[in-house]
Amino acid sequence: MSSQNSILFNKKEEKGKNIQVVVRCRPFNQMERKANSHSVLEFDPQRKEVSVRTGGINEKLGKKNYAFDMVFGPSAKQIEVYRSVVCPILDEVIMGYNCTVFAYGQTGTGKTFTMEGERTADEKFTWEEDPLAGVIPRTLHQIFEKLSENGTEFSVKVSLLEIYNEELFDLLSPTPDVSERLQMFDDPRNKRGVIIKGLEEVTVHNKDEVYHILERGAAKRTTASTLMNAYSSRSHSVFSITIHMKETTVDGEELVKIGKLNLVDLAGSENIGRSGAVDKRAREAGNINQSLLTLGRVITALVERAPHIPYRESKLTRILQDSLGGRTKTSIIATVSPASINLEETVSTLDYANRAKNILNKPEVNQKLTKRALIKEYTEEIERLKRDLTAAREKNGVFLSSENYEQLQGKLVCQEEQITEYTDKIAALEEELKRVTELFSENTKQLEECSTVLQCKEKELEETQKDLQESKLHLAQEEFITTALKTTEKKLRKTAVKLLSTVKDTTNDVTGLHAKLDRKVAVEQHNSRVQGNFAEEMDRRFSTIQRSVDEYSAKQQQTLDVYTSSINDHLSASSSALNATAASVAKSFNTVQDTVSVQVSLSVDAMLKQEGLSAQAKEDLQKLMDEHQLALQKSLASDFLPIMTSVLELNSRMKQCLQNFSAVADKVNCQKEEMNRFFTEHCMMLQKLRLDSTSALSTIKAEAESLKQALQAARSLQSKGVNNLLYLLQNQMNLFAVEADQTFESLLMKGGELKNTADQFQQDVDNVASEAIEQTSSHHKVFVDHSGDVGYEIQQLVGTNISTVEESNILCEKLSTNITALSGETKSWFVTTRGKVASAMEQQDGYLQAAKTQLQSFQKVSTR
Numbered sequence: 001m002s003s004q005n006s007i008l009f010n011k012k013e014e015k016g017k018n019i020q021v022v023v024r025c026r027p028f029n030q031m032e033r034k035a036n037s038h039s040v041l042e043f044d045p046q047r048k049e050v051s052v053r054t055g056g057i058n059e060k061l062g063k064k065n066y067a068f069d070m071v072f073g074p075s076a077k078q079i080e081v082y083r084s085v086v087c088p089i090l091d092e093v094i095m096g097y098n099c100t101v102f103a104y105g106q107t108g109t110g111k112t113f114t115m116e117g118e119r120t121a122d123e124k125f126t127w128e129e130d131p132l133a134g135v136i137p138r139t140l141h142q143i144f145e146k147l148s149e150n151g152t153e154f155s156v157k158v159s160l161l162e163i164y165n166e167e168l169f170d171l172l173s174p175t176p177d178v179s180e181r182l183q184m185f186d187d188p189r190n191k192r193g194v195i196i197k198g199l200e201e202v203t204v205h206n207k208d209e210v211y212h213i214l215e216r217g218a219a220k221r222t223t224a225s226t227l228m229n230a231y232s233s234r235s236h237s238v239f240s241i242t243i244h245m246k247e248t249t250v251d252g253e254e255l256v257k258i259g260k261l262n263l264v265d266l267a268g269s270e271n272i273g274r275s276g277a278v279d280k281r282a283r284e285a286g287n288i289n290q291s292l293l294t295l296g297r298v299i300t301a302l303v304e305r306a307p308h309i310p311y312r313e314s315k316l317t318r319i320l321q322d323s324l325g326g327r328t329k330t331s332i333i334a335t336v337s338p339a340s341i342n343l344e345e346t347v348s349t350l351d352y353a354n355r356a357k358n359i360l361n362k363p364e365v366n367q368k369l370t371k372r373a374l375i376k377e378y379t380e381e382i383e384r385l386k387r388d389l390t391a392a393r394e395k396n397g398v399f400l401s402s403e404n405y406e407q408l409q410g411k412l413v414c415q416e417e418q419i420t421e422y423t424d425k426i427a428a429l430e431e432e433l434k435r436v437t438e439l440f441s442e443n444t445k446q447l448e449e450c451s452t453v454l455q456c457k458e459k460e461l462e463e464t465q466k467d468l469q470e471s472k473l474h475l476a477q478e479e480f481i482t483t484a485l486k487t488t489e490k491k492l493r494k495t496a497v498k499l500l501s502t503v504k505d506t507t508n509d510v511t512g513l514h515a516k517l518d519r520k521v522a523v524e525q526h527n528s529r530v531q532g533n534f535a536e537e538m539d540r541r542f543s544t545i546q547r548s549v550d551e552y553s554a555k556q557q558q559t560l561d562v563y564t565s566s567i568n569d570h571l572s573a574s575s576s577a578l579n580a581t582a583a584s585v586a587k588s589f590n591t592v593q594d595t596v597s598v599q600v601s602l603s604v605d606a607m608l609k610q611e612g613l614s615a616q617a618k619e620d621l622q623k624l625m626d627e628h629q630l631a632l633q634k635s636l637a638s639d640f641l642p643i644m645t646s647v648l649e650l651n652s653r654m655k656q657c658l659q660n661f662s663a664v665a666d667k668v669n670c671q672k673e674e675m676n677r678f679f680t681e682h683c684m685m686l687q688k689l690r691l692d693s694t695s696a697l698s699t700i701k702a703e704a705e706s707l708k709q710a711l712q713a714a715r716s717l718q719s720k721g722v723n724n725l726l727y728l729l730q731n732q733m734n735l736f737a738v739e740a741d742q743t744f745e746s747l748l749m750k751g752g753e754l755k756n757t758a759d760q761f762q763q764d765v766d767n768v769a770s771e772a773i774e775q776t777s778s779h780h781k782v783f784v785d786h787s788g789d790v791g792y793e794i795q796q797l798v799g800t801n802i803s804t805v806e807e808s809n810i811l812c813e814k815l816s817t818n819i820t821a822l823s824g825e826t827k828s829w830f831v832t833t834r835g836k837v838a839s840a841m842e843q844q845d846g847y848l849q850a851a852k853t854q855l856q857s858f859q860k861v862s863t864r
Contacts, residue, residue, distance in 0.1 A: 016360040019324075020069045020331040021353045022085050023050055025338050026110040027074040032339040039338045040346065043073040052347060066350050068357065074338060078117060078131060082138045085331055090142055092329055093243065093259040096365045100262040100323035101135065104292075104352065105335035106345040107268025114333055115239075115265040116218065136239055136263050140210040143243065153246040157201040158210075160217040163316055164235035166291065171217040171237070172200045184315065186420050191427050193322050201242070236291070236316055239263040247368070254371040262323065266292070266316075291316045296352060298324055303358045307428070312417070327364040332356055620836060 025041055042051040048071050055062020070084055089099045103111035117134025140156070147154045160171040161182075168182040180198075187193035204210060221237060241261045248254055267288040294314035301309045302325045311321045323330045334353035336346045369377075 016362045017329065019356055019359045019361060020085075021334065021357040022070040022072070022081075022331065023066075023068050023334045023336065023350070023353060024072040024076060024081060024110065024114060025050075025074050025336050026113075028339060029108075032337070032341060035339075035341055037339040037341045040340045040343050041336065041338045043071050045071050045073065050350065052343070052350065054343070054347070064347070066354055068334075068353065078114075078133060078138075081114060081333070082135055085333065086135050086139055087142070089261070089329065089331060090139060090146070092363075093241075093261045094143075094146060094245070096257045096259050096368070097363055098260045098262075098322065098328040098366065100264065100320065100328050100330045101333065102262070102264030102266060102320070102323075102330075103333045103335060104266050105268060105349050106337060106342060109268065109335035109337050109349075111268060111333075111335050112265055114335060115263055116214065137210060137214060139261065139263065140204065140241065141207050143241070144207040147243075147245070155244045156204045157242045157244075158204055158213060159196075159199050159201045159240045159242075160213075161196060161199060161238040161240070161319075162221060162235045163238070163291070163319075166315055168196060168315065169235075170196075170198065170200050171220045172202050172213065174200065184318065186416070186423075190322065191423060194319055236267050236288075237265045238319060239265070255368040256371065256374050257368050258366045260366075262320075262328075264320070290314070295320075296355075299352070299356045299359060302360075303355055312421075323361075325359060325361060327362055329363045330359075330361055 025043065028037070028039075040053045042053070043049075044051075048068055050066045050068065050071055052064045052066070053062060054064055072081055072084075086101060089101060093099050103115050105111050113132075113134065115135050117130070117137060118132045119130060140158070143156060158172075162169040162171050168184060169180070170182055173180070182199060183197045185195045185197060187195050202213060204213065217237075217239075221235065239262070241263070243259045243261075245257045245259070246254060247257055291314045294310060294317050297310055297313070298317045300306075309325065311317045311324075317324070322328045332353060334349055336342075336349050338346075
């Protein structure tokens, strides 16, 4: 398996290599310290990570992490960066590769310092020993050291190109004037390379000449002061080192090996508002940002594998075309600031570098030239230059006007660009065809290899499918268990809701029963008070009636006695008057004795008649009084006494009912306390059951969710393994089978644990529910029994009270009827008695008048 992996790795190496990206952070400067800025970057050189705090100084969550090939913090030295980044590249340049190192970052973050470096102030160090020396001087020094140690014949040429406002300038031109613009053409020998016409290549004979060349180029480079950087580079610089090395083969043939190293110092991207750039500086910043944006678009297109790469939109990207996606080994040094005031630019730079890390180059060793081929090339170049020189001397060239020449040159440039574009398209199509051909050949080889393994894999595939079916069955079982648990949870929730509603209804019923009993007790108390008042009122009225009857009887007796005494006095007076009259008549009228005898006999008859009438009236009145007395006694004995007895009995029964109601109220209060205690305990038990079920169900949900995710992951791994089975090797299939078995075993173990948890939870829920149901049933039975007894007693008491009240109403109506009848009889008796007495008085008056008339007539007769 290791040999096969190494083969694949070597194939990948042959195919391409990603761009190396390094991040370097500089320390705080004076401006950032004056602004009280804090650090937003954290570096982990071991893990090669950079963390950016985007949420503030106290927020730990707002972090963004980046991973790069190398990470250097603010304390990193120049020599560390050089040894880690450039030394390995230098060895590859000597091997014959084309390599590029360029620095990218915000203005003022140390790009020029990293590439060129500075001289120590006191000049006590040489260029070789100066710790502030940058990549370029250290590289040239190291080239001469290594080539001199090898004893190889070599030559080193350097050039320094400046790109300022999208124009090319030679910083190493022998003339002091650097305003001459250079032209750029495509290299016919390298489809992705360019040739800068008129660019001076200076031959360096020893390392001491390097520093003079660098000083001369740095003096001509365009710099300016801004608010963000006092020595801001306003242009891009490309320092190219070309090495020609001679080798001798075994046959004694001499070959020339060429290596090239481009050291690029890009101008810094800047915010015009923050840098304070105006007028010329603003235009410079606009051109710088425009070229850097084009570089960003090129990187994005390369990462996304776009069909068209916009190299020609900027001269910078056109020069770096072979370094980005070509045959050059490339490294990027991204420089950043740690200050919070530069957070936006720092994040932009890190995103830029993170995207560039995904660019894939295909480095190739430069073709070694034989001495004969090199001499031939140089001879052709010399001949071409001679022809141009002769034509210039003899002036036998074609003369054109400047306008036509410029027009012709414009057409030529346009045609060259079209030709270059078509050439790029053809090259892209050729590369695509080559890539497809290589892919086809590789796929053919892999197909042949896989076809030999396919028969063996079919059996394993069948076994894997069986395992997959079993896994699907287990998954269906787990889903069924999960569904059953969800259903059980819903049922438990519904049961809990029903129990709570039942408790609420029962509580409301008990409250209503208590209220009804309270109202009943209040009504009974009111009835008791009304009955007491009614009994007192009846006693008072009966007493009043008895006193009235007694007074009326006494008055009747007195009246009869008065009548009797009056009649007796009248009779005695009449008798005495008659006796006196008879004596006087006997004495005075002896002469008329016959007449007197006749009158006396008449008077005697009349008196006897009057006495008979008086006796009869007395007897009638006595008879009426006796009858009335007997009727009153009979009425009292037959009507009033039973009613009074019934009323007294009704009062005693009402007292008994009130006592029974008190006993029932005591029972209801006891039952109320017991029900309150039971429902309190039951509510606590239901609350505990709800909490336990909620926690258990949440645990089951979490385990079910994790199991579901694991099953999904296993399913995705299984499907991915099945789909890629034809493209995997034997060792990868075995590793996949082992991982699948381990995953299925862990899933089975988790399913068993989940099932045990579900069974235990179901058993706990069943136990608690059974206990709650039994307690509820027992309390419900006791409550129903007590409620039935109380209801029956209340119904009996209500029936008894209703019958008692009805009897009381009947007796009261009967008493009222009897009293009304007795009053009517008494009234009629008084009327009858008054009529009889009046008639008796009239008869007595008539008799007296007649007697008076007779006496007057007799007196008149006697007077005569």
